[in-house]
Amino acid sequence: MLWIKAFHIVFVASWFAGLFYLPRIFVNLAQEKNSVAVERLLGMARRLYRFTSLLAVPAVLLGLWLWLFYGFSGGWLHAKLALVLLVIGYHHACGSLLKKFERGVNTRSHKWFRVFNEVPVLLLLAIVILVVVKPF
Template structure:
């Protein structure tokens, strides 16, 4: 493997960790936001949610996708990603995760309008979805099952 591939891979892992940290934490904030009753708390959660979404979650997603693109370009000659079904399953799961990301941003705006838009129970279930995607993606990348 070339040095460039390893550097891009390192930055990709960092970006993925940052993105998932935000994907895990933002819906957790929604739980607390939906349970709060006073205006000061609502305003505080709105600021926290905006900063997390715009300042960490979006840049991390972009960095994840850009570095992934370069990893495929740099590694396909030796790894043959385009010949493997597990690779396309992983790409599909990442696509679903991108949709989840933007849905989470949509929900952030809905919470600004009405903090009790959804119950804390809904947010607790919603918060688990990225974990399932993460488990599946890691298994696909590490095990590389042959279908």
């Protein structure tokens, strides 16, 4: 079971790396006016979103496997699962924002994306604290 836990941690860390960087590309897209640079950034964002989506699947599946094997329970687990659902929602929101950039209909400023970029950091911090400390 330690192998499952190790791979879960690797996939979660990799998934979050993508979630940390993709909104940073959005910041640059929201600022950029040069069409060549925009196309390059869009290409990067598309590839990163696809790759990050592929990393999310085993992260979630391995997490479910751990949950079923260990049979964790308690308030901390319910809070963690709620936060994981928020992470999945954030991931899908990134996909929706990417589609808006692709269609050229983004209405958000680079400042908004700078704040949006901090959300996964806060989610990861809360999740790690819940898993390690189990405060309730």
